[in-house]
Amino acid sequence: MSGTMKSAYLHGLRNGIPICLGYLSVSVTFGLMCTENDLPFWIAVLISMTNLTSAGQFAGTALIISGGSLFEIGLTTFVINIRYLLMSLSLSQKIDPALPIPQRLVMSFGVTDEIFGVSMQHKGQIPFAYFLGLMTLPFWGWALGTLIGATAVSLLPDMVRSALGIAIYGMFLAVIIPPARTEHALAWVIVIAAGISCLFYYLPVLSQLSSGWVIIICAVAASSFAAWKWPVKDEEEA
Template identity: 35%
Template structure:
């Protein structure tokens, strides 16, 4: 198939991902708007960052008046998984994708597109196919964000303020299915909850740590414990 055909095929296959992105992107736009972030900055964040989890975290930290370096470091840690996803995917597309396209295709990799591409037969992967999937997902996310931002201007204040719960609902929605499939994920999640509880309700000197640094500490410690307890990839899926 030529490039145009493979792009169309990728767009068609990626439409299911796009449909899932739109409501979450709208929620992000509403949440960012409710915290006072300018519309242009919110849309630009989705256009340049294109990482839902870290964007929600960043907005929440901004709402808590967290320092800039804490936000940068936290989002960096949250997005570290993209290095592993890109490395894993590169093994499937090695010698099939021109080097000049790698940066653009890498930018479009998300949790959902990575999962989809990882389950796709290696023979079907091509520059156009991956580009089509990434493109439809990207425009759904950016467009949904813009829709949320401008919808937010006409919503009552009580609804806009209530959008703060969206962050927690999103993470719970992502976490519960993984916990059901993996005991290791459940154990690491409980470990993270325990560390977080210790930092928030433990000795007074721990309670004085800022919210941003608490998130960083919990992420690093829980990940390190998980890597130590479950060093083999096969043990993470049961």
């Protein structure tokens, strides 16, 4: 490794510390959810190390727990992660056009909302070594947090375990509510999606449909409506 590559890597590593801390706490919740539903701890860690994403792997895992079909699991996870197309596309404009494919494939694995967000703050072209450094600690934080969450839960009494069932939904609310306070289009997206989801849950015939499909229908309906009614400006993307 040359001197400039090493310093770019270290720079990335440093910028990854806050992301890593955030990931540690969220992935503990993921590990808890897995063990709470009797999935072995190593499956939880395997999911985190191969998926490295929050909402997508939470939803996919929830479907595994409820015994959803592979097609449903694949489609749900894909629909949730379809936003990475946009981030991956933006990144492709900020890297050396001559960067070889193997390096691009490695970078691609690290495209998460947070890593992408931080990497795009880099002035000028993003060096491969910098991005590699940036994704290193968040990756290990995500895996380690999952392991901690998945192994600690069996030590907890039943009352605490019941209460922990709500943790993941609390986290989801913490993701969607703050930006919706200032951006009313987002508030509408949330209300519409949640409303449709409730209809599918409570209405007799609609409730036959499995949760994966309900999520897809809610997402497509609410997002297309909002995209038609409130198209985003460039700076709002990603």
